Amino acid sequence: MFMDPIRENELLLTRRHFFGRMATGIGVAALGSLLNPALFEALADETGKSKGLLGLPHFTPKARRVIYLFMAGGPSQMELLDYKPSLEKLHETELPDSIRMGQRITTMTSGQKSLPVVKSIYKFRQYGKSGAWVSELLPHIGGIVDEVCVVKTVNTEAINHDPAITFIQTGFQQPGRPCMGAWLSYGLGSANQNLPAFIVMISNGKESDQPLYTRLWSAGFLPSEYQGVQFRGKGDPVLYLSNPPGISAETRRRMLDGLARLNAKRYQAFADPEINTRIAQYEMAYRMQTSVPELTDISRESESVLEMYGPDVKKPGSFAYNCLLARRMAERGVRFIQLYHRGWDQHGNLPKRIKEQCEDTDQPSAALVKDLKQRGLLDDTLVIWGGEFGRTVYCQGKIEKDNYGRDHHGRCYSIWMAGGGVKPGISYGRTDDYCYNVVENPVHIHDLNATILRCLGIDHEKLTYRFQGRDFRITDIHGEVVKDILA
Numbered sequence: 363m364f365m366d367p368i369r370e371n372e373l374l375l376t377r378r379h380f381f382g383r384m385a386t387g388i389g390v391a392a393l394g395s396l397l398n399p400a401l402f403e404a405l406a407d408e409t410g411k412s413k414g415l416l417g418l419p420h421f422t423p424k425a426r427r428v429i430y431l432f433m434a435g436g437p438s439q440m441e442l443l444d445y446k447p448s449l450e451k452l453h454e455t456e457l458p459d460s461i462r463m464g465q466r467i468t469t470m471t472s473g474q475k476s477l478p479v480v481k482s483i484y485k486f487r488q489y490g491k492s493g494a495w496v497s498e499l500l501p502h503i504g505g506i507v508d509e510v511c512v513v514k515t516v517n518t519e520a521i522n523h524d525p526a527i528t529f530i531q532t533g534f535q536q537p538g539r540p541c542m543g544a545w546l547s548y549g550l551g552s553a554n555q556n557l558p559a560f561i562v563m564i565s566n567g568k569e570s571d572q573p574l575y576t577r578l579w580s581a582g583f584l585p586s587e588y589q590g591v592q593f594r595g596k597g598d599p600v601l602y603l604s605n606p607p608g609i610s611a612e613t614r615r616r617m618l619d620g621l622a623r624l625n626a627k628r629y630q631a632f633a634d635p636e637i638n639t640r641i642a643q644y645e646m647a648y649r650m651q652t653s654v655p656e657l658t659d660i661s662r663e664s665e666s667v668l669e670m671y672g673p674d675v676k677k678p679g680s681f682a683y684n685c686l687l688a689r690r691m692a693e694r695g696v697r698f699i700q701l702y703h704r705g706w707d708q709h710g711n712l713p714k715r716i717k718e719q720c721e722d723t724d725q726p727s728a729a730l731v732k733d734l735k736q737r738g739l740l741d742d743t744l745v746i747w748g749g750e751f752g753r754t755v756y757c758q759g760k761i762e763k764d765n766y767g768r769d770h771h772g773r774c775y776s777i778w779m780a781g782g783g784v785k786p787g788i789s790y791g792r793t794d795d796y797c798y799n800v801v802e803n804p805v806h807i808h809d810l811n812a813t814i815l816r817c818l819g820i821d822h823e824k825l826t827y828r829f830q831g832r833d834f835r836i837t838d839i840h841g842e843v844v845k846d847i848l849a
Contacts, residue, residue, distance in 0.1 A: 414551030419819025425782025435706030445495035502728035515791030540582035543698035553695030567705020595679020710767035748777025783817030808841035
């Protein structure tokens with residue numbers, strides 16, 4: 363069907379298209395900076411390597427980067443960081459209605475005739491000058507407890523894994539919104555042109571039964587350039603990093619230059635921001651062919667450093683290996699480094715399984731903090747350790763000798779933070795004798811995320827993105843900065 367060219371042009375000129383065409387010069391400038399970076403060195407000297415938003419950070423930041431050690435599945439606070447000697451006397455008694463207060467529980471225990479309280483079989487002792495109580499399962503964390511702020515009163519409404527992990531990562535229980543790493547990449551940009559601003563690594567416990575979906579490190583409705591880049595534990599850290607057989611680096615360079623020109627023409631026609639994202643991602647992939655192998659080559663690390671991270675540090679994909687890579691990424695200016703360690707969902711056989719999890723994670727987590735400190739990086743690196751919720755004080759199923767399980771519990775659980783912007787050597791908040799409810803200083807998920815952003819110099823109410831007619835932020839319409847834990 364023939365269409366008059368003038369009419370066709372009118373149909374193309376939507377409001378978005380019109381304003382996009384007005385911005386074509388910006389797209390061309392961006393392409394030029396990629397194809398010939400030397401032309402823009404003077405501008406880069408003035409603006410830095412970051413492509414973050416103008417006006418950010420809002421305050422002088424204490425932290426410049428984040429390393430988030432996410433214990434997927436829900437670590438039990440009573441076995442690790444929230445010492446409850448009262449459970450010795452309460453062991454095998456029924457959870458009182460006055461404590462539960464009608465709060466909902468999961469379907470996995472809602473059908474039980476009784477909810478018997480179960481004590482931890484593991485011992486606690488006090489560590490450091492702060493005298494913080496830490497479980498025997500975490501002796502290495504105990505050794506750095508004076509560098510750590512333990513928050514015992516984190517709470518969430520979510521009681522199932524997928525909404526809970528989505529909530530703490532994105533500020534909303536339903537999928538579709540940007541995660542913390544994407545928000546920071548969008549707001550603050552990158553400090554390294556040769557590595558992504560947001561990198562994700564995953565390790566598995568000996569029993570890992572909960573899935574992790576790639577949408578957890580997605581950019582949601584933000585431009586896709588801000589999503590996390592996952593490093594794999596086997597083979598090339600990033601898919602298609604190596605050139606195919608018969609393709610030289612020079613050939614790849616010529617191909618990318620040609621693609622960039624074609625994409626630039628497409629951008630001039632349609633002004634779709636994802637086209638510029640594609641150009642930038644192709645260029646990043648090219649630069650990563652050199653930067654990633656150098657990053658992942660740990661052969662030059664001293665034996666003392668390798669020993670500090672533990673026996674698994676030379677096994678790619680292990681939690682110890684990923685912790686060492688996280689430190690190397692921090693040195694190179696990666697903005698947000700997300701480590702997931704799966705296997706903390708211990709509904710049964712908890713004593714054995716949590717011991718195995720701690721054997722995998724305790725030493726490397728502490729080593730990361732010590733390593734950052736000895737290199738002068740801890741002051742401006744915020745390290746966070748925690749999961750999506752905690753575990754119930756009551757047993758799931760029957761209590762057996764030295765064997766029990768615990769269900770999901772979001773009313774109160776423990777995390778720890780260290781480094782950039784938080785007070786070291788303190789414990790914040792208090793739970794009741796049953797470790798079931800918050801008694802003092804609650805910290806909601808939105809409060810936690812607001813506080814993380816504050817450490818990075820960001821006012822959580824001002825880091826927004828307009829989508830579908832509304833200004834969204836990671837704390838939704840909630841969140842108070844927990845000033846008492848800020849240094």
